Amino acid sequence: MSFIANTQEQQKKMLSEIGLSMDGLFSDIPKELIAKKFNLPSGMSEFEVRNRLAELAGKNHIDLTCFLGGGFYDHFIPAAVYAITGRSEFYTAYTPYQPEISQGTLQAIFEYQSLICRLTEMQTSNASLYDGGTALYEAMMMALRITGRNKILIDDSVNPIYRVMIHSYTKNLSIALEETKNEQGLINRKALLEKLDDNTAAIIVQNPNFFGCVDDFTDMAEAAHKKGALLIVSCYPISLGILKTPGAMGADIVTGEGQSLGLPMSFGGPYLGFMATKKDYVRKMPGRIVGRTKDKQGRTGFVLTLQAREQHIRRDKATSNICSNEALCALTALVYSSLLGKEGLKQTAQLCADKASYALQRMTSIKGVKSRFEVKWFFNEFVLELPANAAEIAGKLIEKGFAAGFPLSRYYQGMENSLLIAVTEKRTKQQIGMLAEALEAVL
Amino acid sequence: MSFIANTQEQQKKMLSEIGLSMDGLFSDIPKELIAKKFNLPSGMSEFEVRNRLAELAGKNHIDLTCFLGGGFYDHFIPAAVYAITGRSEFYTAYTPYQPEISQGTLQAIFEYQSLICRLTEMQTSNASLYDGGTALYEAMMMALRITGRNKILIDDSVNPIYRVMIHSYTKNLSIALEETKNEQGLINRKALLEKLDDNTAAIIVQNPNFFGCVDDFTDMAEAAHKKGALLIVSCYPISLGILKTPGAMGADIVTGEGQSLGLPMSFGGPYLGFMATKKDYVRKMPGRIVGRTKDKQGRTGFVLTLQAREQHIRRDKATSNICSNEALCALTALVYSSLLGKEGLKQTAQLCADKASYALQRMTSIKGVKSRFEVKWFFNEFVLELPANAAEIAGKLIEKGFAAGFPLSRYYQGMENSLLIAVTEKRTKQQIGMLAEALEAVL
Amino acid sequence: MKIIFEKSVEGRKGVMPPMSDVPTTIHIKKEFLRSSDAKLPELSELDVVRHFTELSRRNFGVDTNFYPLGSCTMKYNPKVAERIAAYPGFAHLHPLMPQLRMGGMLTQGALEVLYDMDNFLCELTGMAGFTMQPMAGAHGELTGIMIMAAYHRDKGNKKTTVLIPDSAHGTNPASAAIAGYKVLSVPSDKQGMMDVNELRKMVNSETAGLMLTCPNTLGIFEKNIKEICEIIHSVDGLCYYDGANLNAIVGKARPGDFGFDIVHLNLHKTFATPHGGGGPGAGPVGVIQKLVDFLPVSLVVKRNDGTLALEYDRPKSIGYIAPFYGNFAIILRAYVYILMLGREGLKAVCENAVLNANYVKEKLKKYYELPFEQICKHECVFSAEKQMAKGIHAIDIAKGLIERGFHPPTVYFPTIVKESIMIEPTETESKETLDTFIETMIELAKIAESEPEKLKAAPTSTPVGRLDETAAAKNIDIAEL
């Protein structure tokens, strides 16, 4: 099935009207460049395709109770989110170049930008970036541009997945990327301050950090500013329902992964990178920005604005190469946040924290199981220190029906027995109890 | 969660503006009639409700391969059907009393009426009735009205579910309802013709009939008309992709169950009763009808028309009591039929017939299994004569993973070993083969 | 805009059916085949999607506009119910499954929905048993009257008439009539309530029963309701409650406590299932203990082991009024709604529905004639009589509302109020929305006074203006053949 509109009859008619044959339409391509054949399957009907894909979907073990996190979470998504984002006027449109017929998308992005500012307590935001990792990379690039410096400090309590991404992106650039090693699950303040110098463009930290620990970076912002550097904070938007905001800490650029705001996990994407910054830096931001203005009759409307920063105008001088972003995911985050509302987001955040703290208590009541760090304050994730190899134990727990958590050895030396467990508002007391029992059984 | 818009604050404000208390608003109800308490559960969040309902859904065995039919079929429904009927402007609207803001619904019903006429080769149709059974009942009532007579003949090859419905509806009315017993799976022509007399309002037949057998009722239409009676034909719309139409046979009223046109089985509803008739009888039809007309500027538009037949105008003299009907299901049938189109419907019907005939051949190759009837022509359903009690065998096949068919003993004496098997375009050769093997194994 | 058949292009392909994996082994003989293909449209998937998307945009719905259509309870339809109704475990369940041996065990989830709903609705109405089969309100009425008839037949009562107030919905007399009864209309008194003295005069041994909605269609609670029921019961008549207006008392009072014997509910009103542009709905019927035996076949019962089963052996039953268990997917949505709201939620629904209606009534009564001045319940009924002075009718007010982005209230029903305008805001609408609506209604009253011709011309912003309905009824054009 090919979704082609015109019948053979019509194709013939059109060809004859323009005086060409179907082959003639391709006479501009050198003959030898026309492929002889493609080794691809024949087409299928919708029925067959749905059967095949249902079979593939069935091979993915979503039946496991999920305690995986690491920056990507199994949150509850209200049905109304899907109903709204499933409106085809939203998802079959493209970048709103023509504002008169794109007010739906444009106003939604403006509202999304406002949402991100309100969540983070920052002043400006863009229309979205690909994901939390590239958002952090863009923030770093932006800090380099703003400061004209080339050194970046990053603590290893920042999501290691993002850290490897940043390393990858900077391989061909002359940037001094220096990592510090966390202190008992929190940033290594001493090391960071030691490394902070006049060539430092930014310090990159995360809250709650990869271990789930909660911090206040006000001191780091002050220290950075004193040296003319910026503070970049990567954050988890659901946590902002209750946690101190990067804005309140004095952060200069805030980024994060918006998946938790109503996007399904979908095996890694599409997700949503968000970014917010201070008013002064708006022209240094990457990505699209929507602004509010008026038409001749004085009616309020929304347009893409400050496009002079962008690739289609500035080409190699642009602030970023981004063009298509994650507009529909931004809409989703906006819809999700609007449905939950002020109270709902706060409650959700509180539930996550409550359930995680219950879970930690429950797990550490098992003999030999401890909290890896001494920190008291964490959000919805924590690191367990097990009496044996965490990867092995997590493997055994799969058979008991649990994706029990993320073994940290992959990214952290000396943490072979550490398991990162995430708890969202969807996990019930009963499920937590069952995980604890299963863990006890496999130890 | 109650979906109530106003906050407590607002409620108080409104109450004070109109000078009443919440209790005061109910002061017109005698105190003793206010209920003390309702023994109902407390409200739940969406998350809990979805969990609970997912659990209930999981207790329904849709994992069985379905060879059940009996007038209700497991057909393929293209994804676009759901996408379109899920447009909330369609499903959150009500009866299109105000045509200027209901052209969507109105035009769709007009198109649906046209569709039903085209499928059946009749001249007029209404906006829908509840289901195939009540549609047949309404057709009978309509025939009584048209002819002013009170005898109805019905052959027992008509869906027994509909026959019991008709019996129920007529219990309090003085109607002579006479049934004839099928002859080898086809209508009992002889008995029907013998009973046909000057007091007969209509003969009711079905094509394909309950046993799946295909017939041509042209002779019955002629015979009925000669006596001033009507011929009512209940039919299966998918079969009209290839089968001779009731219109071509000379039927006066055509009804049927529209579930096969894109509606999920949903454990019995909502379904779609359709009705079509001759031009002359349009004012005798039950239900809503949409007509095409113009506005003052000459623009074409659609309105509810011929309302003088209906309950809201004629009250106890109305042609029927129907008010809400199955508008969204009618839309679904229209969308489904439009997506499949001329060729698609024909192919689907042919596939059903081909697969059923393959299945019959495959099943009757099993020792001891025969076709119950000698008729050669059937559509997508057939009756197998098993060497043992069909209900028992079907019971055993459940354990093998099949809803193998409908045992006929429930409705037909002397058919204890008969199993009605339905095959749609969704059943694969492999599934048919597996059923045959399972059947062989349990015999 | 063209109709879909006009867009058809010969030979164009839409959705491709499954591919064939079997040989054609028997060909149906030609005489049994249709002589030419059914004239379905030939369109691409995009053609079809675009056609219907465009059509959808020519509708107002609850999701797009305030929709205070009186007597219809156009409240918000929760999205979660749509989602759950699509769960494969419900949507793909064949209705004949329970009729297989031990088949009830294959459908315990679905049966539990029906069973719980029976209990919930009994509790809410004060009835002893419910059937879920009726597929709409009017269908419930017919079912109810059939039960009434079966009761009288069973007792050997000779009953021929059913009493119905003149304010009743048209389906009431129609249902009673097609069930075989003669309908007598009971007048309303000056307060908009049933004239009890007249009722007393009309009731006699022929009286099979009374059909009533309470609050009535004027939105007014029948203060003599107990007495009315007693009068009917005094001749062994049965009292039928048209539950289309249950939103006014849900979670607060029970028709059973008023004295009603039979109740139908419109799940598509009180219980928030979508109206679908005119259906499908569901109209379950409940009865008091002495009538339970007459309920349709089948009912869901709980066995001793806690499992659920369908009971078919019901000798006194009126039989089957639907092929299976009613509009299951609608009942399921209502079930979801009740679970979410619970006891307190439903009570709040009732209170806020009534508050919203009274708020609108009080704010508008200076501008529009209010025929019956008193507390209303879930809806209020005005008359455009004041506006008639300048030749403005209820319909003109309606069209003026359309122009301003509101779905109009019900007009010309109930018929006992001239030029009636029947407003039912529902509880899911906010004060802000009501205030804008009220302002608009006031504005319209002013325009009716100052520039009536402007209102007569409305609406102008819709895809079509007022349509010629007379021509439609004359030159019957109801299908493109």
Added chain:
Amino acid sequence: MKIIFEKSVEGRKGVMPPMSDVPTTIHIKKEFLRSSDAKLPELSELDVVRHFTELSRRNFGVDTNFYPLGSCTMKYNPKVAERIAAYPGFAHLHPLMPQLRMGGMLTQGALEVLYDMDNFLCELTGMAGFTMQPMAGAHGELTGIMIMAAYHRDKGNKKTTVLIPDSAHGTNPASAAIAGYKVLSVPSDKQGMMDVNELRKMVNSETAGLMLTCPNTLGIFEKNIKEICEIIHSVDGLCYYDGANLNAIVGKARPGDFGFDIVHLNLHKTFATPHGGGGPGAGPVGVIQKLVDFLPVSLVVKRNDGTLALEYDRPKSIGYIAPFYGNFAIILRAYVYILMLGREGLKAVCENAVLNANYVKEKLKKYYELPFEQICKHECVFSAEKQMAKGIHAIDIAKGLIERGFHPPTVYFPTIVKESIMIEPTETESKETLDTFIETMIELAKIAESEPEKLKAAPTSTPVGRLDETAAAKNIDIAEL
């Protein structure tokens, strides 16, 4: 229309979060908590649904209007792909699952999608391996250039410049620049193709590679493409294919056969995944054999036992450019599309896309200046220069189209054509639609001649008219704080 924050009402409740079933055992200390609640709107579910439903109706999309936006391939997005992407087995799959012990076995279905896509895309482009990680076209470009850089680093090549034609999409130079290269712009010749002589002059030992789309952004196939690639290869440069225009050759010719070494594809263009109002998309990158080792971590590989696994041990790899496996749900939709169309279907896509573009070109060339008269591929580029005589610009034609129910073509890109109008009809549009569009364009050309001021005033039928973009850029108002 108010923004959603303006609709907020203090204390109003939306969707209720799950109920708590645990005690709060530890309270995070106050210093770590936000000082006041995040100012999210407080709205009912209906408020939110109505707000966004109304917003949606202020958009044109493919499902509502013809959308010939050049360079964007706005074809029909099959509904089945949306449905499949929502299957719980895909939607609820946590991306870290494969990183558990033997975790690959828990996600074999998802890995099969990635594995098959790798093979399909290789076959379609003539590449040897693909990464699915890039999350859009531009992201693919950056990935591709990073691979280019890794290749040169690996070989010890000292390369500093990337050549890009002046007709290129803005993302090309931007991507090369942020990857650390200097960008040199290659001029086009009079036929709208790359000036090969100029190219020859510009190429030297510093040349890291060339970025090119073919057909180019004028919709014209670079007839010297093989030669161009050879010139680049002669200095050990790499040829990068911007696959945004693959719809023009899909199923018919392979960039690999032209001589390209690196290819990115826009799945949201050629492979029919929805554009989402500006994303998400997916921009997989394929490379020839000698570059496979540089592809990002991880890749899906088939083990001897037929099971699939993720390969992380790739020492030469450029690393991670996305957290996991790319925009999986988009890749999945494209996979569904390829399966449905198959070999023949994709070829037909290409042919009809090209036919439709040429049909429009031929029908309009009398009315609009066609800067490069020749066969085009999937799109054609006009100029509004003729209309400029009366002061009408490309943007005015665009607004006139809006008024008449069409999404405008791309205007002012490519920049090498003055007042350019870039029309890409796509293969899912019908002759009837094209004919109406053509008529409308002709009508607009006439109005531009006879009543230019009328065009300048368009559009008038939209919720807002032309907006003041200068003011927007001056009084930066980009968030309601």
